[in-house]
């Protein structure tokens with residue numbers, strides 16, 4: 001698989017936080033979503049990718065190249081659209097149009113029509129000063145700006161923060177349309193499960209400054225099942241924890257136990273082989289899966 005971003009044993013130490021070592025390959029041509037609790041290092045990872053901060057060790061490659069000198073850095077960054085988590089306060093004094101006029105000089109592929117279309121679709125008034133725009137309008141303006149040069153790679157840090165439901169829907173449609181072109185890649189950090197559901201091909205699960213899992217979304221959703229079993233005789237909680245892919249066990253009351261397995265196929269076979277009758281099973285919603293992942297893997 002072609003790789004858009006490659007992190008190899010990347011580490012960065014901050015006063016109260018150690019990020020990494022991170023090992024990660026973002027596949028080209030797909031949407032990957034980084035999910036994880038607050039403070040897990042998602043934004044810092046974006047900042048490392050763009051060399052806003054330098055890693056203490058490890059290598060970072062964008063489109064197979066390292067940012068070794070300024071010339072390469074400029075050329076690579078022109079192929080990227082980066083939307084940081086927070087809007088830049090230093091730009092508050094200028095209007096949207098002034099910022100667009102300024103920024104387009106950096107991007108040879110800036111497309112005036114594309115920019116105007118996005119501004120219109122998002123219903124942004126570019127004559128307003130950036131500091132006078134509402135939070136949602138500013139977010140939409142910044143989204144239009146990162147998309148206007150039609151970059152090969154979009155790095156979006158919580159893109160929907162502040163968007164109302166209609167704007168959010170428009171953003172989803174715009175990102176889906178963006179992906180229709182060949183070799184387009186999105187890496188986004190998000191807390192919105194619906195966004196992951198609708199957009200992501202891959203899910204990167206991050207907590208405590210480390211990457212704890214890289215999953216293909218459909219596979220993840222197909223593999224996680226809940227099984228309902230009656231606790232009786234030698235079918236006790238202890239034995240049930242041996243089920244393949246065991247993730248969590250819950251007492252449902254009335255003698256019933258709910259077991260969550262991340263390997264539904266093997267778990268089903270195991271129940272049969274062990275002669276344990278399952279009174280029901282269902283697949284899990286993505287939010288339930290992420291909740292279990294956060295609880296089990298993030299608590300170390």
Ligand SMILES: Nc1ncnc2c1ncn2[C@@H]1O[C@H](COP(=O)(O)OP(=O)(O)OP(=O)(O)O)[C@@H](O)[C@H]1O
Pocket residue numbers: 014015016017036037038039040041042043044045085
């Ligand atoms: N500029 C900075 N200097 C020092 N520490 C920082 C800086 N920015 C973030 N941190 C710390 O790094 C850790 C990771 O923060 P980061 O913003 O990368 O996490 P995040 O996963 O994006 O969080 P959130 O979901 O809240 O946006 C936190 O402990 C944070 O306090």
